[in-house]
Amino acid sequence: MIEPCRSANEPLHQRAVVDSLLILDKNAQGKLDRITRLAASYFGVPVALVSLIDRERQWFLSSFGLEVQETSSKDSFCVHAILQKDTLVVPDTASDARFSAHPQVTGGLGIGFYAGQPLLSLAGVPLGTLCILDQQSRTFSAEQVADLRDFAAIVEEYLHGIERSIYTESLKSDLERTEALFEQTFSQAAVGMALVSLKGQWLRVNPRLCEMLGYSEQELLERTFQEITHPDDLDKDLGVLRRLLANEISTCSMEKRYFRSDGAIVWVQLTVSLNRLPEGTHHHFISVVVDITERKVAENNLRTLQHELEDRVILRTQELNVVVNKLNLEIENRVSAQHQLNAEKERLRAITDNMPALISQVGPDEIYQFANSAYQRWFGLDEASLKKMTLRQFVGESAYLEAKPMIEQALQGKSVCFEHELQALSGKLLIHTTLVPGETQGFYILSMDISELKRLQRRLEYDASHDMLTGLPNRRAFLSQLALSMEECTNTKPSMALLFIDLDGFKQINDTFGHDFGDAVLKTFAKLLNGCIRNQGFVARLAGDEFTAILWHLTEPQAEVERYCKEIFMQLAELHSIAERQITISVSIGVAMYSGDGTTAKELLRQADTAMYRAKLAGKGRYFIY
Template sequence: MFEPGMPANESLRQNALDSLYILDSMASEKLDRITRLTASYFGVPIALISLVDRDRQWFLSRYGLDAQQTTRNISFCGHAILRKETFVVLDTGIDIRFADNPLVKGEPYIRFYAGQPLLSLDGLPLGTLCIIDSQPRAFTEEQAVELRDFAALVEEYLHGIERDMYTKNLQSDLQRSETLFEQTFAQAAVGMALVSLDGYPLRVNSRLCELLGYSEHELLARTFKEVTHPDDLASELELLRQLLANEISTYSIEKRYFRFDGLIVWVELTVALNRLPDGSPHHLISVIVDISERKLAETNLRTLQHELEDRVISRTKELNSVVNKLNLEIESRVNAQHQLNAEKERLRAITDNMPALISQVGPDEVYLFANSAYQRWFGIDELSLKKMTLRQFMGETAYQVAKPMIERALQGQTVSFENELQAKNGVLSIHTTLVPCETQGFYILSMDIGELKRLQLRLEYEVTHDMLTGLPNRRAFLHQLEVAREDCLTKGQNMAVLFIDLDGFKQINDTMGHDFGDAVLKTFAKLLSGCIHNTGFVARLAGDEFTAVLWQLSDPRAQVQRFCEQVLAQLAALKRIGEQAVRLSASIGAAIYTGDNTTITMLLAEADGAMYRAKSAGRGQYSIN
């Protein structure tokens, strides 16, 4: 007896069968009708719809047979699914493959077998429609065609189940993606909005509605200009113009909004531009952080400074007016000192409970006052800090960055800047404002802006990179290409622009699924990055379209040819991705820039044309313009 072998695509075939969820299911009257008609039409005692599982064949419908299943190693259908045409055994008794098979020697005493493979939508064999007789018999080509017609009815039933399962899976994936986006957008701790190019909000989250005091419906009916303080509008419109003109990739600004109740709220606004795949702007992404408390703290600090100075002047006048009355003078001094101490305690309570570094430095740059945030952030108490200079506290590197601003503050100017300081829990990004004292030195107010910096970096990365492969996207590619062209023009060097397109990628996506298609794209991106080394860079434009730039070329055509052949050779050597066997190739078009006045638009057009010439020549070809 010959046991049936395994199809080359067994794992895919088994996955397709499992995805139908029909193994060990209840009988179907529609399928039972087909097996009855098949047995009657061909005049045989047994007709079966057999599904070939991992180690068994299970009968989805059966006529003339009591058994529900048999082991796969003795099954006739295991042999039938290895073929695309009808598998026929006219007389098992004289066929060396089956003469000693238990199903021939015993029940149901098979002497004749004809099985037509049942294929999935992707052409994978799931099982067979077969007819069985206990006597040898002839079987004509016309009868084989008729058996295929009956099998087509069964395939139509199985294909309907496949389509239903595919639709359910797509709906489930879409629902999960939409739920994740909605939760992220709705539960963000900062205000977020998607804004159209004409200034109307497309989406707003609950935090932004809460911040501005509007309902979502009310906020969507207003442009950002309507809720912006007029004194802040011109500067933001200029930044927006630069963003739309691609002069900047994002911008941040401190501005004022009008709340629904007419009050003003200070915010820090960060804006990035979302573009369509063709590069045209689509909408704005805005992140709004409430900084009203910080602004209030700055105002209170200035107010307290002036109040303290006014009180000293007032007390001095009072003491001069009663200098001839010793007792009253002493009493006034005591009262003044008591009130001054009370003010200091109040100032201390306020500054110690603010989430910021607040201190005063003398003209010799030695600390005179520091709130408790220094202890929390750096583990340095006020007593130790009063023995230190700014240079000793900040460290030489940070001090040299801040020194020009310190000199301006000592000259009476209010200045702000950003720097980094080493804290107990790591390096902090700090926004610092130096406010001059009228008497001596200056005040320091420092806020931790690390979270804002991380958000800005993340937005900048997402704007310039492809999220699937991690390669630069079209926008970053065009910018880097222009920089490379200008550098080559300045230095009199050569470079090349390449368009690279995976052959047959749409078919891979359609037949193997988008997840596997994504795995192919990531593998290809890694392969290209390995081939480019340090001689240029690679980017993904869209879909299966990739680009590369080779620069500082001494022998352009030979070097481009070597690169193309290396890419194609490594693709041809790639046999598997994960558990899936693959056969990949690409079409490559290249345009060489020799330092003339050719623009990047012309270079891209030349490379694109060369790529299409390579694709017209067949799979795995390249063309150099």
């Protein structure tokens, strides 16, 4: 028998589709048995078969007139049939060079006639055939060919139904997992989160937003954001949303005010993006809300205090001028004015001593002239001690040199703001300082502790760029690092490699042992992968069971990549249990090389992904270099 000529990728692709039907090595299907029985009767032949072609064998999903369930694919008539688009008809096998020496022609079944119609998957991949056999040679008319196609169409529809069912179950599982992750993030977020309709109706709100605004979830859902937005902020808010809808911007961030349920005003940092349906239609807004009321109050208090200080200086100067002008005329008025001045000082002292900020006055010689009690609370220094110190002595040489340009501007009559660190009794504090020029010489110092605010900002930045489960950088951080690494590679010409890593059979692990154990597997592998790469690259989790690694500064790319892949496989081979459960884990790794040749990040990702799938098709637990 002459074996058919098949491309290298065709059997792999076909086998993947056949395996995905999950029906190989299963008992014959009742519906298909009726079809083969009817086909044999209709065409008047002793044998009718529904066969599926695997790499090494053909499996008879249904058979009439034949007892065996499988044969070698090398000896299969059906392998020839699936390689052509139309029906394969062999009227006389003995006279056909392809089959004349076949053992089932010269002996065995003694096949004299064969007709096979290819069965295609939904994607058009040939799965097998519906075929009929006779021991006698015979003619087969065009009408009979058409009838065989009709019988095959019924079998195809049955196989398509299986494909659709499996695909639907897969989509359902993915959707449930995604929805669970979203619900957990949404409900447990430390910031307010909401989905808002295009007309402003609250569609979904999380507990933190309800707590922030003082409404129950149901009360918020019965309102629009316009109803609780401060009127002075509404036009700006709506203007930004119109720009989002017009695709002028992809996201926006603004400070605005909401009215709480008790009528109080809450300041928030609002970040809004637009959710679009797959076809591009606008569907709803996604809002993230952070309460910044305390910061706004502090800023307002600082501005108020600054204005008060300036007003007090002006008032005192006026009062002193009046006193000087009337000094020789009315001693009693001077005493009265002195009493008023003392009262003003006492009031100013009471105000400054009770402010949660450092307030002081420094002369043109940079020696302290006034300091409120916050210096005592923060640094253990009273006003008398400070009046003997210069700025340089108080803040230290290093901090003083950093602040020197701002000090010079203040001495020249300019207000300046800057941030710096100071060592307090409680530890290092991050301070926001404003230098306000005095009415004559020197300047005032207003300093606020912003350490907690900065820690919060750093935490938010970390959360936005890292995966909550494994602690690895997330997709956003990975894409940013990939762009930086490719740019460096282009500029300095060292080679780099992108590894696309997928856990084999992770869905089965989740389905068998539960998602908690699945999470433990992900965290264990993330730690193992990070340990293998160490400081020679960058490791991230994209989503689900997909991980990536960037290896940089490669001098021998092929050898170094193979070493890292083998190190990962070796570490996995030594891993026998997770969470006190015996388990064996394998991964498939796809590798794409880059040496500054102009390949885009998107193309490099595609290459690594393609290589990973080739590794899986080659038997999993392998790596493949694109």
